Amino acid sequence: MKQVIIVGGVAGGATAAAQLRRINPDINITIYEKGRDISFGNCGLPYNIGGEVSDRDKLVAATPATMAERDIVVKTHHEVRSVDSEGRKLLVKDLEEDREFEAAYDYLILSPGGAPRTIPALLDVPQAFVLHNLEDLDDIKAHIAEHDVNKVVVIGAGYIGLELIENFVRRGMDVTFIHRSEEVYRPLEDDLGNFFIEEMERQGVDVRLNTEIVEVDGNVATLSNGEQVDAPMIVAGIGILPRTEFLGGSGVALNDAGFICTDETGCTSADCVYALGDAIETFYQHVDRKTTVALAWGAHRMAYVIANQIGGDDDVKFEGLLGTNIIRFFDYDIATLGLQQNEVREYDHFIVDHKQKNKAGYMDGSVPIRVRIYVSTEDGRILRAAVVGTEGVDKRIDLLAAHIRLGGTAEDLVNIEVAYSPPYSSPKSVLNMLGYKTIEKMKKFK
Amino acid sequence: MKQVIIVGGVAGGATAAAQLRRINPDINITIYEKGRDISFGNCGLPYNIGGEVSDRDKLVAATPATMAERDIVVKTHHEVRSVDSEGRKLLVKDLEEDREFEAAYDYLILSPGGAPRTIPALLDVPQAFVLHNLEDLDDIKAHIAEHDVNKVVVIGAGYIGLELIENFVRRGMDVTFIHRSEEVYRPLEDDLGNFFIEEMERQGVDVRLNTEIVEVDGNVATLSNGEQVDAPMIVAGIGILPRTEFLGGSGVALNDAGFICTDETGCTSADCVYALGDAIETFYQHVDRKTTVALAWGAHRMAYVIANQIGGDDDVKFEGLLGTNIIRFFDYDIATLGLQQNEVREYDHFIVDHKQKNKAGYMDGSVPIRVRIYVSTEDGRILRAAVVGTEGVDKRIDLLAAHIRLGGTAEDLVNIEVAYSPPYSSPKSVLNMLGYKTIEKMKKFK
Numbered sequence: 001m002k003q004v005i006i007v008g009g010v011a012g013g014a015t016a017a018a019q020l021r022r023i024n025p026d027i028n029i030t031i032y033e034k035g036r037d038i039s040f041g042n043c044g045l046p047y048n049i050g051g052e053v054s055d056r057d058k059l060v061a062a063t064p065a066t067m068a069e070r071d072i073v074v075k076t077h078h079e080v081r082s083v084d085s086e087g088r089k090l091l092v093k094d095l096e097e098d099r100e101f102e103a104a105y106d107y108l109i110l111s112p113g114g115a116p117r118t119i120p121a122l123l124d125v126p127q128a129f130v131l132h133n134l135e136d137l138d139d140i141k142a143h144i145a146e147h148d149v150n151k152v153v154v155i156g157a158g159y160i161g162l163e164l165i166e167n168f169v170r171r172g173m174d175v176t177f178i179h180r181s182e183e184v185y186r187p188l189e190d191d192l193g194n195f196f197i198e199e200m201e202r203q204g205v206d207v208r209l210n211t212e213i214v215e216v217d218g219n220v221a222t223l224s225n226g227e228q229v230d231a232p233m234i235v236a237g238i239g240i241l242p243r244t245e246f247l248g249g250s251g252v253a254l255n256d257a258g259f260i261c262t263d264e265t266g267c268t269s270a271d272c273v274y275a276l277g278d279a280i281e282t283f284y285q286h287v288d289r290k291t292t293v294a295l296a297w298g299a300h301r302m303a304y305v306i307a308n309q310i311g312g313d314d315d316v317k318f319e320g321l322l323g324t325n326i327i328r329f330f331d332y333d334i335a336t337l338g339l340q341q342n343e344v345r346e347y348d349h350f351i352v353d354h355k356q357k358n359k360a361g362y363m364d365g366s367v368p369i370r371v372r373i374y375v376s377t378e379d380g381r382i383l384r385a386a387v388v389g390t391e392g393v394d395k396r397i398d399l400l401a402a403h404i405r406l407g408g409t410a411e412d413l414v415n416i417e418v419a420y421s422p423p424y425s426s427p428k429s430v431l432n433m434l435g436y437k438t439i440e441k442m443k444k445f446k
Numbered sequence: 447m448k449q450v451i452i453v454g455g456v457a458g459g460a461t462a463a464a465q466l467r468r469i470n471p472d473i474n475i476t477i478y479e480k481g482r483d484i485s486f487g488n489c490g491l492p493y494n495i496g497g498e499v500s501d502r503d504k505l506v507a508a509t510p511a512t513m514a515e516r517d518i519v520v521k522t523h524h525e526v527r528s529v530d531s532e533g534r535k536l537l538v539k540d541l542e543e544d545r546e547f548e549a550a551y552d553y554l555i556l557s558p559g560g561a562p563r564t565i566p567a568l569l570d571v572p573q574a575f576v577l578h579n580l581e582d583l584d585d586i587k588a589h590i591a592e593h594d595v596n597k598v599v600v601i602g603a604g605y606i607g608l609e610l611i612e613n614f615v616r617r618g619m620d621v622t623f624i625h626r627s628e629e630v631y632r633p634l635e636d637d638l639g640n641f642f643i644e645e646m647e648r649q650g651v652d653v654r655l656n657t658e659i660v661e662v663d664g665n666v667a668t669l670s671n672g673e674q675v676d677a678p679m680i681v682a683g684i685g686i687l688p689r690t691e692f693l694g695g696s697g698v699a700l701n702d703a704g705f706i707c708t709d710e711t712g713c714t715s716a717d718c719v720y721a722l723g724d725a726i727e728t729f730y731q732h733v734d735r736k737t738t739v740a741l742a743w744g745a746h747r748m749a750y751v752i753a754n755q756i757g758g759d760d761d762v763k764f765e766g767l768l769g770t771n772i773i774r775f776f777d778y779d780i781a782t783l784g785l786q787q788n789e790v791r792e793y794d795h796f797i798v799d800h801k802q803k804n805k806a807g808y809m810d811g812s813v814p815i816r817v818r819i820y821v822s823t824e825d826g827r828i829l830r831a832a833v834v835g836t837e838g839v840d841k842r843i844d845l846l847a848a849h850i851r852l853g854g855t856a857e858d859l860v861n862i863e864v865a866y867s868p869p870y871s872s873p874k875s876v877l878n879m880l881g882y883k884t885i886e887k888m889k890k891f892k
Contacts, residue, residue, distance in 0.1 A: 011873070044808050044868045051810075053868075058808035159867075285863070296873035297866050304860070304882075319861050326865035335865050362490050362504035364497075394870040395841035402845050402862045406852035414750070415765050416848045417731070419772035419781050420743045421605075422490045422499075424840040427457070427742035436750075 004310065005090060005105040006031045007080045009038030010133070011296055012277030013111035014062055015303035017072045024311030030103070031067070032078040032092055037134045038062060043296055045137045046160070050167030059134065083108065083250035085270035107310045110252070110260060110268070110275040114240025114294060119155070125216045128234045131160060143233060150174060153221060153234045155213065157184040159327045160237030162196075166330055168235075169203050176206040176229050178213060178221075187325065187336050192370065192388050199330050240294060242279035255281045259292050264317045266306040274309065276302035285320035286338065286381060286404050287347070293323040324401045326394055333393035337401055338384035339374070348377040350445075352410065352438050356430045358392040360422035367391050369430050373400075373410055375438055377445055380409035396430055403431075410438040450756065451536060451551040452477045453526045455484030456579070457742055458723030459557035460508055461749035463518045470757030476549070477513070478524040478538055483580045484508060489742055491583045492606070496613030505580065529554065529696035531716035553756045556698070556706060556714070556721040560686025560740060565601070571662045574680045577606060589679060596620060599667060599680045601659065603630040605773045606683030608642070612776055614681075615649050622652040622675050624659060624667075633771065633782050638816065638834050645776050686740060688725035701727045705738050710763045712752040720755065722748035731766035732784060732827060732850050733793070739769040770847045772840055779839035783847055784830035785820070794823040796891075798856065798884050802876045804838040806868035813837050815876050819846075819856055821884055823891055826855035842876055849877075856884040 004020060006013045009031040017029050031038065039062035047053040064074035077095040084090070089104045116130035127147075129140050143149060151174040154164045161177075162185060168175045177200055184196040200207050211225040213234070221231035242258045253261045253269035259281040266274045278294035280302075298321050308316035326335040339347070352373050359366035369389035373382050385400045387393045403416060413435030420427050428436070450466060452459045455477040463475050477484065485508035493499040510520035523541040530536070535550045562576040573593075575586050589595060597620040600610045607623075608631060614621045623646055630642040646653050657671040659680070667677035688704045699707045699715035705727040712720045724740035726748075744767050754762035772781040785793070798819050805812035815835035819828050831846045833839045849862060859881030866873050874882070 041806060041808055041868070043866070043873075044806055047809060047868055053808050054810050055808070295866065297863050300873045301860070301863075322863050324863045324865045326867050326870055328867065328869045333870075337863075337865070360487060360490055362487055362499050362501070363493060364500050392840075394838075394865055395844060397865045398841060398845050398862070398875075399848050401864060402848045402854070403852065405861065405863065406849070406854055408848070408852055414747070416844070416851065417743050417747075417768050417770045417783075418847065419770045419783070419840055419843045420489070420741065421772045421774060422487070422493055423774045424772055424779075427489075427746045 001026060001028050002106040003028045003104060004030070004107045004109065005103060006109040006111060007090075008111035008113055008277065009033030009074060009076070010040065010042060010111070010113055010277075012113070012299035012303055013109065014039035014067070015300055016109050016111065016276065016306055017067065018062070018070065019304050019307035020311050021070050021072055023307055027311060028073075029071070030073040030075065032080050032090075033074065033076045034079040034095070035133055035135060036076055038064065038067070038074055038076065040134045042133060045131050045134070046163035046167045048137060049140065049164070050170035052167075052170070056137070080246055082246055082248075083252060083273070085251035085273050088272065106272065108273045109306055110247075110273065110279070111277040111299075112243040112246070112279050114278040115243045116236070116240050117238050118236050119213065119238070121213045121215055122234060122236060125234065127219070127232060128216070128236065130236050131164060132240070140233075140235065147232060149233045151230055151232055152176070153178060153213075153229060153231045154237065155179065155234065156237035156239070158186065158237060158239055162327060162329050164235055164237050165200065165205060166328070169205065174204075174206070176208065176231075178208045178211060178223065178229070180210065180212045182209050185327070185334065187340070188334055188388070189341060189372065189386055192372065192386055193334070195332060196329065199332065203330060240278060244279050255290070257292070264320070265309045265314070266302050266318060267309070274306045276306060282318065283320045284339070285322050287383065289339075289343070291321060291323060293321045295323070295325055297324065319405075322401050322404060324397060326397060331390045332388065333390065334388050335393050335397035336384070336386045337397060338382065338404070341384070344374045344384045347383055349374045349383055350377055350441055351375070352434055352441060354430060354434045354437055356426065356433055358389065358430075359424060360426055363422050369393060369396060371396060371430055371434055373434060373438075375410040375441075380411050380438070380442060382410050399431055411435055411442055414439065447472060447474050448552040449474045449550060450476070450553045450555065451549060452555040452557060453536075454557035454559055454723065455479035455520060455522070456486065456488060456557070456559055456723075458559070458745035458749055459555065460485035460513075461746055462555050462557065462722065462752055463513065464508070464516065465750050465753030466757050467516050467518055469753055473757060474519075475517070476519040476521065478526050478536075479520065479522045480525040480541070481579055481581060482522055484510065484513070484520055484522065486580045488579060491577050491580070492609035492613045494583060495586065495610070496616035498613075498616070502583070526692055528692055528694075529698060529719070531697035531719050534718065552718065554719045555752055556693075556719065556725070557723040557745075558689040558692070558725050560724040561689045562682070562686050563684050564682050565659065565684070567659045567661055568680060568682060571680065573665070573678060574662070574682065576682050577610060578686070586679070586681065593678060595679045597676055597678055598622070599624060599659075599675060599677045600683065601625065601680065602683035602685070604632065604683060604685055608773060608775050610681055610683050611646065611651060612774070615651065620650075620652070622654065622677075624654045624657060624669065624675070626656065626658045628655050631773070631780065633786070634780055634834070635787060635818065635832055638818065638832055639780070641778060642775065645778065649776060686724060690725050701736070703738070710766070711755045711760070712748050712764060713755070720752045722752060728764065729766045730785070731768050733829065735785075735789070737767060737769060739767045741769070741771055743770065765851075768847050768850060770843060772843060777836045778834065779836065780834050781839050781843035782830070782832045783843060784828065784850070787830075790820050790830045793829055795820045795829055796823055796887055797821070798880055798887060800876060800880045800883055802872065802879055804835065804876075805870060806872050809868050815839060815842060817842060817876055817880055819880060819884075821856040821887075826857050826884070826888060828856050845877055857881055857888055860885065
């Protein structure tokens with residue numbers, strides 16, 4: 001029987017295993033996972049802190065035992081140390097037994113994910129945490145319980161940082177937010193994100209901008225501006241780095257930033273070696289350009305593609321990504337898709353910006369939605385979009401994703417026949433109006 | 447200067463006038479409206495009764511005075527009695543002055559709308575109303591105020607009937623619902639709509655099914671089953687008929703049901719005569735078939751098309767409709783699109799049905815969404831869709847509309863890259879899962 005080895009058992013790896021087993025009962029599948037747990041909902045971790053996921057165990061989608069029922073072998077606390085793609089074998093370390101062994105594969109699926117970044121001042125600080133996996137969640141909650149902590153310092157203004165702030169506030173804790181600059185949540189345009197700091201202050205967060213922690217002594221953190229803050233717990237959410245050091249010399253090509261290069265079949269540069277998840281470089285769907293998108297949708301889709309490539313129908317391909325993403329921050333919903341801000345500058349484009357109520361304007365409780373699209377001057381394609389509001393943002397970004405995917409242009413937005421009734425939209429929806437505005441602007445380029 | 451006459455000044459007619467003026471300053475535009483008001487948000491009328499549109503005047507988008515500022519002549523209480531499309535003239539009756547006159551046009555735009563249906567037993571009943579325009583709304587509210595009415599009988603189980611029930615309950619009135627059958631809200635499959643009656647009863651509505659009013663004597667209505675109900679006010683929401691009698695002998699073709707036949711330019715069978723709104727027959731976007739859709743989105747889109755055809759760019763075309771629609775009924779959202787149930791039976795199809803939480807399943811407060819699609823066995827096209835739930839239904843139906851419009855098949859739903867974060871979706875969204883289910887089902891047909 002063919003031997004498939006999967007490196008990493010969180011969302012991407014576990015899903016690939018399940019898909020592969022569903023398609024092909026006659027194949028051996030083994031997952032090596034460095035950590036304690038597999039197949040947990042890592043996007044849900046912050047919401048267990050805040051209480052919106054009240055049952056922590058619901059975050060666990062599968063265990064080694066449930067995987068065994070599907071004849072999938074799971075080895076946790078097993079770290080893959082190196083890959084030999086010529087010889088089709090791995091060096092694996094059993095971290096509990098402290099021993100190394102070789103494992104041979106016919107197909108290898110790499111889903112190593114990312115390693116959370118931290119800052120030098122937090123190394124060896126016992127009350128400093130990250131929130132990357134279930135072990136981290138359990139550690140944070142144990143620390144809160146054991147030390148009766150009611151105050152937390154959050155660093156990092158990306159999506160994990162913001163979700164941590166929201167959820168610690170919801171938990172009733174005093175939150176201090178420390179950030180190196182004034183720029184919060186880089187995926188969003190600064191002028192659209194001007195509510196972030198305002199909202200933090202409204203929620204009682206102690207906001208310290210343009211500074212960072214330089215030293216932690218006991219429960220006190222000293223900042224680069226000389227201030228000191230109470231820090232009985234510090235949680236850093238400052239991004240991840242691809243966990244791909246073990247691929248040095250493997251024959252699997254990495255890009256300059258260390259992400260694993262993949263193609264439309266999920267295959268890497270090495271035969272029979274596939275990769276998915278947060279550690280891969282893939283490509284945009286709507287423009288000819290590489291990208292890395294550390295989000296769950298792409299991992300799940302790629303799991304299906306790879307499972308089919310290996311065990312089923314090799315016509316199933318990965319279409320690339322728009323990087324559609326959304327984050328909730330208290331009452332706000334913030335979503336973007338497409339090229340990043342620094343990337344879109346390289347393309348001739350014009351901007352269409354529109355603000356409109358989410359419901360019929362005469363309805364009490366209707367609230368504004370702001371949509372900005374970056375339109376290719378050349379052909380009217382939507383290169384990038386950002387949507388901000390407090391209701392219905394997810395609807396508009398998903399619609400844009402579906403529209404762009406099938407070749408819909410910005411002008412063409414006028415033709416999307418949305419469901420209209422006063423509680424849901426205007427007869428001419430936010431996106432229809434963006435289309436009409438684009439038509440007027442395009443006239444200048446014709 | 448060219449003379450454009452518009453028959454009917456509610457949403458469709460008023461919007462066409464405004465669009466035309468925007469495009470072409472050098473044209474005479476006259477609107478003849480039979481009623482008292484123009485350009486009001488008729489979809490919002492029920493919500494003023496319930497209080498969600500607290501400011502009744504916000505329902506009025508434009509008045510004859512504001513139209514005059516844009517050099518658009520509005521004649522209210524003017525009924526167009528007949529059309530001579532050969533001679534390009536109309537016979538108009540000034541209802542206030544009780545005199546008739548002829549008016550000549552270069553272009554004619556017909557937006558007569560529908561006339562609300564009623565039942566014989568309600569003719570000449572002083573406390574019987576419909577809710578079709580602003581005058582009706584004012585009359586209903588005046589009747590409630592003058593007679594201190596706290597009880598209302600609603601007949602009709604279409605969208606107006608349901609919105610009336612919801613809004614009278616919200617107003618705090620006792621509501622009796624009388625309906626000829628047990629089928630509520632025909633656009634939706636019976637087995638998906640089994641919550642309607644349950645919800646009415648939960649809301650304290652007195653539900654009388656399989657019966658109808660046969661006589662009203664004073665404030666008492668007698669039903670066909672012999673029961674009597676207190677009826678100090680009765681409001682009927684039992685549909686509309688196209689108001690097209692005046693087109694007899696006009697040279698403008700009507701279909702068998704009296705709707706005005708139109709093409710992709712909005713033109714009727716008569717030269718220079720266009721039509722839009724609730725009284726037209728148009729065509730489906732996704733299958734080759736005629737349809738009538740008395741909804742606002744199409745009217746607004748057609749207004750733009752006709753304005754461009756007459757005064758601007760005659761490349762602007764109407765794409766046809768999916769009939770995307772949605773209604774709120776208390777906590778429920780109910781949406782459908784595409785062929786109607788009786789129509790879809792004529793096409794070889796199979797059904798894919800899926801129920802999934804609106805958010806990540808582990809989130810407290812996540813609620814199920816049910817989606818049913820009717821997939822063409824021949825080519826995987828989605829012929830019809832229905833979505834029911836209490837959160838996020840509008841998002842899913844709009845996404846389906848955008849997807850189908852650009853040729854996306856049911857299998858292809860797997861590729862829509864939705865914005866995922868636990869408060870908004872699962873990584874594999876409801877629609878992605880429908881796609882995966884379809885792929886499995888399609889295998890049987892290949």
